[in-house]
Amino acid sequence: xxxxxxxxxxxxxxxxxxxxxxxxxxxxxxxxxxxxxxxxxxxxxxxxxxxxxxxxxxxxxxxxxxxxxxxxxxxxxxxxxxxxxxxxxxxxxxxxxxxxxxxxxxxxxxxxxxxxxxxxxxxxxxxxxxxxxxxxxxxxxxxxxxxxxxxxxx
Amino acid sequence: xxxxxxxxxxxxxxxxxxxxxxxxxxxxxxxxxxxxxxxxxxxxxxxxxxxxxxxxxxxxxxxxxxxxxxxxxxxxxxxxxxxxxxxxxxxxxxxxxxxxxxxxxxxxxxxxxxxxxxxxxxxxxxxxxxxxxxxxxxxxxxxxxxxxxxxxxxxxxxxxxxxxxxxxxxxxxxxxxxxxxxxxxxxxxxxxxxxxxxxxxxxxxxxxxxxxxxxxxxxxxxxxxxxxxxxxxxxxxxxxxxxxxxxxxxxxxxxxxxxxxxxxxxxxxxxxxxxxxxxxxxxxxxxxxxxxxxxxxxxxxxxxxxxxxxxxxxxxxxxxxxxxxxxxxxxxxxxxxxxxxxxxxxxxxxxxxxxxxxxxxxxxxxxxxxxxxxxxxxxxxxxxxxxxxxxxxxxxxxxxxxxxxxxxx
Amino acid sequence: xxxxxxxxxxxxxxxxxxxxxxxxxxxxxxxxxxxxxxxxxxxxxxxxxxxxxxxxxxxxxxxxxxxxxxxxxxxxxxxxxxxxxxxxxxxxxxxxxxxxxxxxxxxxxxxxxxxxxxxxxxxxxxxxxxxxxxxxxxxxxxxxxxxxxxxxxxxxxxxxxxxxxxxxxxxxxxxxxxxxxxxxxxxxxxxxxxxxxxxxxxxxxxxxxxxxxxxxxxxxxxxxxxxxxxxxxxxxxxxxxxxxxxxxxxxxxxxxxxxxxxxxxxxxxxxxxxxxxxx
Numbered sequence: 001x002x003x004x005x006x007x008x009x010x011x012x013x014x015x016x017x018x019x020x021x022x023x024x025x026x027x028x029x030x031x032x033x034x035x036x037x038x039x040x041x042x043x044x045x046x047x048x049x050x051x052x053x054x055x056x057x058x059x060x061x062x063x064x065x066x067x068x069x070x071x072x073x074x075x076x077x078x079x080x081x082x083x084x085x086x087x088x089x090x091x092x093x094x095x096x097x098x099x100x101x102x103x104x105x106x107x108x109x110x111x112x113x114x115x116x117x118x119x120x121x122x123x124x125x126x127x128x129x130x131x132x133x134x135x136x137x138x139x140x141x142x143x144x145x146x147x148x149x150x151x152x153x154x
Numbered sequence: 155x156x157x158x159x160x161x162x163x164x165x166x167x168x169x170x171x172x173x174x175x176x177x178x179x180x181x182x183x184x185x186x187x188x189x190x191x192x193x194x195x196x197x198x199x200x201x202x203x204x205x206x207x208x209x210x211x212x213x214x215x216x217x218x219x220x221x222x223x224x225x226x227x228x229x230x231x232x233x234x235x236x237x238x239x240x241x242x243x244x245x246x247x248x249x250x251x252x253x254x255x256x257x258x259x260x261x262x263x264x265x266x267x268x269x270x271x272x273x274x275x276x277x278x279x280x281x282x283x284x285x286x287x288x289x290x291x292x293x294x295x296x297x298x299x300x301x302x303x304x305x306x307x308x309x310x311x312x313x314x315x316x317x318x319x320x321x322x323x324x325x326x327x328x329x330x331x332x333x334x335x336x337x338x339x340x341x342x343x344x345x346x347x348x349x350x351x352x353x354x355x356x357x358x359x360x361x362x363x364x365x366x367x368x369x370x371x372x373x374x375x376x377x378x379x380x381x382x383x384x385x386x387x388x389x390x391x392x393x394x395x396x397x398x399x400x401x402x403x404x405x406x407x408x409x410x411x412x413x414x415x416x417x418x419x420x421x422x423x424x425x426x427x428x429x430x431x432x433x434x435x436x437x438x439x440x441x442x443x444x445x446x447x448x449x450x451x452x453x454x455x456x457x458x459x460x461x462x463x464x465x466x467x468x469x470x471x472x473x474x475x476x477x478x479x480x481x482x483x484x485x486x487x488x489x490x491x492x493x494x495x496x497x498x499x500x501x502x503x504x505x506x507x508x509x510x511x512x513x514x515x516x517x518x519x520x521x522x523x524x525x526x527x528x529x530x531x532x533x534x535x536x537x538x539x540x541x542x543x544x545x546x547x548x549x550x551x552x553x554x555x556x557x558x559x560x561x562x563x
Numbered sequence: 564x565x566x567x568x569x570x571x572x573x574x575x576x577x578x579x580x581x582x583x584x585x586x587x588x589x590x591x592x593x594x595x596x597x598x599x600x601x602x603x604x605x606x607x608x609x610x611x612x613x614x615x616x617x618x619x620x621x622x623x624x625x626x627x628x629x630x631x632x633x634x635x636x637x638x639x640x641x642x643x644x645x646x647x648x649x650x651x652x653x654x655x656x657x658x659x660x661x662x663x664x665x666x667x668x669x670x671x672x673x674x675x676x677x678x679x680x681x682x683x684x685x686x687x688x689x690x691x692x693x694x695x696x697x698x699x700x701x702x703x704x705x706x707x708x709x710x711x712x713x714x715x716x717x718x719x720x721x722x723x724x725x726x727x728x729x730x731x732x733x734x735x736x737x738x739x740x741x742x743x744x745x746x747x748x749x750x751x752x753x754x755x756x757x758x759x760x761x762x763x764x765x766x767x768x769x770x771x772x773x774x775x776x777x778x779x780x781x782x783x784x785x786x787x788x789x790x791x792x793x794x795x796x797x798x799x800x801x802x803x804x805x806x807x808x809x810x811x812x813x814x815x816x817x818x819x820x821x822x823x824x825x826x827x828x829x830x831x832x833x834x835x836x837x838x839x840x841x842x
Contacts, residue, residue, distance in 0.1 A: 053405050065422035066423065070411065077411060457599030535795040
């Protein structure tokens with residue numbers, strides 16, 4: 001009988017551990033801040049990738065070197081992906097007070113990237129070459145900010 | 155003269171037919187992320203596919219048996235069935251990726267959503283498999299696939315730092331920003347993209363469709379040993395233009411449009427038109443090849459009549475399998491799953507399934523009763539053995555690497 | 564239409580039945596692909612044990628596969644049949660005109676085998692025939708709906724109750740005379756006794772079973788390394804290591820085969836050697 005009880009207790013312990021371990025990891029362990037920073041760094045890289053794609057595609061389009069259908073697909077896909085990246089990071093709660101500064105640094109840059117992407121998209125849909133050129137210039141400065149932010153996260 | 159023309163045609167279609175959605179996406183993705191530091195894997199993969207395609211083509215020409223016949227007769231019904239299920243799943247996943255790739259290429263050309271194109275492409279692939287002659291199918295898409303040469307031209311026009319590219323390719327190392335596990339994961343993916351198992355099913359079954367005999371061995375070898383390496387060069391140029399244009403800007407490849415972006419930068423609208431034609435032909439041709447390969451493998455396992463060398467009515471089960479797989483692939487794509495993601499998984503699962511098909515080929519190519527004087531020589535055997543080991547290592551490593559890296563994140 | 568062959572034929576005097584016959588493609592006279600050799604029928608006579616014919620189709624394959632999947636395949640086959648108690652057909656080896664990488668059968672056997680493929684016929688009639696362009700217009704001697712294709716005289720005899728199959732033989736536990744385990748039978752060698760050379764018509768004819776190879780391992784059973792070592796060194800070495808306890812047993816040295824209990828017992832003076840050491 002005792003054996004059975006002991007093994008039951010062991011099994012119960014394992015179940016509890018299995019259920020609890022994600023929760024343990026989630027609350028306040030020292031790895032948390034690092035994970036949040038990691039997530040921030042990935043989001044910045046993603047935003048850079050999508051914004052650079054839009055910028056390059058728009059530059060080529062404004063120069064008359066890329067046809068509208070392909071450009072609008074490229075810009076549309078990258079813009080959708082950009083929203084996903086920004087929303088994904090914004091939805092993450094900073095795990096501890098120290099993480100607030102990371103959020104405060106990253107989120108505004110991501111928002112600006114999203115806006116720059118949107119202005120590019122709008123210029124393209126209006127077939128407005130000048131606005132597109134302007135948007136790509138704006139993107140350059142946002143891309144610089146993204147780079148600078150990425151460096152601070154390393 | 156006629157013979158020379160046949161050889162030249164074979165080589166050209168082999169070049170154009172070498173690249174498919176897996177090669178396009180994986181090479182651009184790796185080039186944009188790792189530069190040329192994984193170029194060696196493409197080289198290793200191309201030599202590997204040459205070794206095994208030649209072996210399977212030789213076995214088909216000499217013995218009249220295609221790859222899955224060999225799987226069944228040398229692994230028996232049980233291990234053969236496991237192999238069939240695994241290989242068919244991977245080939246089907248590749249078919250799904252190719253149909254998605256065609257739809258994405260059409261989306262880029264028309265800006266009509268790829269989801270609307272998917273059913274159209276599914277029907278078109280089936281129609282081609284139903285009615286178009288095998289030789290026409292192979293030659294038309296192979297030749298049109300040559301439009302991808304625009305990537306090599308784009309590389310030359312971009313005038314990259316050749317020395318830098320070459321030295322990165324010659325001295326492979328893990329970039330400082332990347333983890334070794336991610337590097338290894340993408341090495342496995344590139345290897346799988348270069349050596350996809352369906353290429354061997356298709357190549358050997360295609361040999362039987364075209365009634366190869368030992369006399370055609372020379373032509374077959376010319377196609378393999380000249381066409382495939384040149385196709386591999388196309389793959390490398392896709393990676394190199396991505397390394398030149400996308401890597402410095404921090405662009406990660408997530409869409410087919412991004413694969414084409416460097417070509418636009420280098421050559422504008424005309425170059426893009428060639429690239430899109432190449433995408434379309436390469437993925438449509440590969441969709442036909444994978445669709446046929448699903449049918450080939452199941453029919454050969456069960457001994458059913460297969461092939462386009464008989465009228466469709468006489469290979470009813472084969473054609474029903476082909477139709478069903480086209481329908482299922484379209485169904486999967488209509489769930490709005492991202493075709494590029496399907497492609498990324500398909501190349502890794504290809505790497506996992508590789509040993510299943512290569513061992514029986516290697517064994518039969520050594521069977522003197524079948525092969526007579528065309529049996530494997532020492533070179534084919536040494537390379538075959540080295541690649542058997544490589545293929546097993548890649549296959550075993552694939553799943554753990556996928557888990558560790560979160561599929562290359 | 565016939566796929567190319569290298570012009571060779573399997574050596575007639577002694578060959579591995581599992582390696583050269585079992586699971587091979589069956590090809591008709593016009594090059595039609597007619598199924599695989601899914602099992603072989605055995606007959607015990609006072610003169611010895613003979614391989615007399617082959618079986619092809621889901622029922623035989625289901626038996627080889629075993630497990631629920633195999634049963635499911637067999638049941639599906641039975642459902643597709645019209646007769647109340649379907650029996651599997653045995654195609655006599657006399658109908659095999661040539662044995663190379665494929666098993667080539669004569670016209671009549673080809674027709675019978677084509678008739679046996681119920682799923683194919685059903686799909687042709689009810690699915691493919693309705694799609695435009697299913698017929699390529701070439702002459703077709705075996706059009707499925709021709710009326711004179713019913714099983715005829717002596718071809719395609721149903722598997723009789725007294726007959727055994729090679730898959731049963733391959734599942735036998737082999738024992739030494741004092742009850743030591745030798746593993747299971749993994750390969751069977753046989754020689755040609757009928758056919759051209761012996762004045763029995765043109766076919767391959769029945770094969771006399773000569774030896775069995777027993778092994779505790781089935782791995783790589785059909786790869787072709789059981790009887791002769793060949794191929795790349797690494798594969799050869801791995802398989803030799805895996806199959807080092809294979810034993811060759813001459814059928815004349817077998818004391819008894821108990822099909823009921825699934826046992827094969829070697830005689831007291833049986834010579835047991837590794838198959839690679841037997842010439």
